Amino acid sequence: MTSGKTFRGAGWAVTALGLTLASVLISAAPASAQDAAASAPAAGSYTPMKPTPGVGMPVDGGIGLQQQYSKLGEYAHWIHDGVLMPLIALICLLVLVLLIVIALKFNRRANPIASKTSHNTILEVVWTLLPVLILIGIAVPSIDLIAKQYKPAPENALTIKITGNQWFWTYGYPDNGDFEVISNMLNLPGQPTINNGVREVGSRPWDGPSHLEVDNRMVVPAGEPIRLQITAADVIHSFAVPSLWFKLDAVPGRINEKVLFIEKPGVYYGQCSELCGAKHGYMPIAVEALPRAQYNAWVLTHPGGAIDGTKAAAAATGPASDALPAVATSEAAPTESAVDAVAEAE
Structure with a gap:
């Protein structure tokens, strides 16, 4: 019985020595591999994004709308710059031309006898229908934009x-x-x-x-x-x-x-x-x-x-290469009481 116990103790010692050597080889792995493991981000890591100057923010001396980064924004930007602003510019230019013509042609010096015309059917129809058509042209894309802005989100959004x-x-x-x-x-x-x-x-x-x-x-x-x-x-x-x-x-x-x-x-x-x-x-x-x-x-x-x-799982305490030696050490060093218990059981 004593000799069997001695042999079993020697067997545990050999096993412990082998595991210890394995742990030494792991710790001697190439530095690049260890560094890669150590630098791997933990689950749930986050670093705030650095903003791009001029993107998503006001700029010095800027006029007009900011550059848009949503589909609705791009559509609205097109309505503003491609429809409304040119139309407003044309209306302002037309009114300015009419004012200049009236000032030059119908002043007292150029036209001493004032016209007594009180009605002009064609003119009245034109200046009534033209603004109506302009407003309809503005209303169509505007109402479409409003409808798209308040379209409900998808169910899984x-x-x-x-x-x-x-x-x-x-x-x-x-x-x-x-x-x-x-x-x-x-x-x-x-x-x-x-x-x-x-x-x-x-x-x-x-x-x-x-x-x-x-x-x-x-x-x-x-x-x-x-x-x-x-x-x-x-x-x-x-x-x-x-x-x-x-x-x-x-x-x-x-x-x-x-x-x-x-x-x-x-x-x-x-x-x-x-x-x-x-x-x-x-x-x-x-x-x-x-x-x-x-x-x-x-x-x-x-x-x-x-x-x-x-929910998030518990984050790892360190790279896998750091955990292996600890596991090897715990298995390579069985206590003396454990050896005795095995010997007595046999």
């Missing part, structure tokens, strides 16, 4: 609830675990504090323009319709992002709904567009549109965040 507060925004994600994000304007360097406990703009590499950047953006997926439900907690606010052709009032006790569609990833800025109190000018909006995979990763960084009803 992502829903985000927006709440206006004095003076910050709250974004709720009921389809992704029902977590909330509070968005405050960043403080301005060298100026009085606007929001206590919030950092200053420019302190992170992804910060956008002052007066427009926030501590927590409203993150959404790009390239798909999003159902925005907007309300307010105190007074009337207005959620407006010019480059996305989006504006909808936030009214206490009422939910207004509209579809948001962003064509490509980026950061898009807006502001509250309803006078809501003393800090109305310090209530910006920052919308960050990400590809769906990156959006899902952002969701999983929040406690309770879920994708399609599945």
Whole structure:
């Protein structure tokens, strides 16, 4: 019995030595492989996107509408620049020509005997029907634009609830675990504090323009319709992002709904567009549109965040190569009591 116990103990020792050598070989793997494992992002990792200057934000000396990044915005931009502005320019030019002609042809010096004409059927029909036709031409695309803006979202569209507060925004994600994000304007360097406990703009590499950047953006997926439900907690606010052709009032006790569609990833800025109190000018909006995979990763960084009803799994504590030696060590060093128990059982 004693010799059997001795042999079994020697067997455990050989096994432990083999596992120890295996762990040493793993730790001696090429540095590049270890670095790649160590640098792999953990599940649910997220780094805010750096905005592109001039995209989704106002520019110095800019006139006209901001460049649009939604289908509705592009359609509205075409109506504004391709239909309304040329038509208005032609009408103004026509009125100016008529005024000049009247001033030159029908003044007292050029026309000492005034005309006593009181009716001109053709002229009256023309100046009545022509404005009617112009208004119809404007109404057709305008009504079409309004109808498209308030077309209901698809049944499976992502829903985000927006709440206006004095003076910050709250974004709720009921389809992704029902977590909330509070968005405050960043403080301005060298100026009085606007929001206590919030950092200053420019302190992170992804910060956008002052007066427009926030501590927590409203993150959404790009390239798909999003159902925005907007309300307010105190007074009337207005959620407006010019480059996305989006504006909808936030009214206490009422939910207004509209579809948001962003064509490509980026950061898009807006502001509250309803006078809501003393800090109305310090209530910006920052919308960050990400590809769906990156959006899902952002969701999983929040406690309770879920994708399609599945919550985030616990993040790994380290690369797999770091875990192997620990496992090998735990199996390679059986305690003496365990050896004795096996020997006695046999």
